[in-house]
Amino acid sequence: MTAHRGINLCTHLMPQMKEFIAANEEWLTVFHFPVYAPDLNPQEGIWSLVKRTIGNLAAANLDHLATAVRRSLKETQYCPHLFDGCLAGTGPDHGRLTPTKPVQ
Template sequence: MSERDFIALVDGTHQLIKAPIVLVRHRLNTHASRTIRELTDAREWLTVFPPPAHSPGLNPVQGVWAHVKRSLANLAVVAPDRLETLAHNRTKHLQYRPETPDGFIAGTGLTLDHPASPRRAEVSNGSRGRD
């Protein structure tokens, strides 16, 4: 996925949900390029936080994939496209059981409180643009 593809995905998600987005982006070099930083900084509705180094336990997606993999573990799949359909159905099922993904978030020890993002903190305390 190119940098432009990534931003198109983020923009499309923002248009779909019509709400600000808080993105926790891992520290892979391609995700921290100057181009990505410039593109994400240009979006007032997007707040980006890098997790601490080596912190898979803080990523609720790890719980989601572990849950999906467990549900697929004992299935015999004849064709790869069938596996894709099954995985899609399993993740779609989570949409209708919000307590399950909430548990993955709770398992990280993180909260869903509104964080004071660096960008918003600068605006709210009046320090942005004043020197």
């Protein structure tokens, strides 16, 4: 099975893409994901951790903000249990997904 995952993309609505999918349906399965699905994106958890540490920062300029983000990411790097928490449950729940054709 080959799967294509496009989040926040409307390319699957274009006529060319519909034609491509129809022409390759013997090997291609397309899953339509929700527009916003943070539970499928582990990086959303990482950015949530960063935003938690810099949420009340009154940055003097862009360099100050960039330094704070880098520092937060660096601190997070030394806490592998935080990454484990961000990865937990990010695998797609195939029971909630609706393929365009049955998965073979």
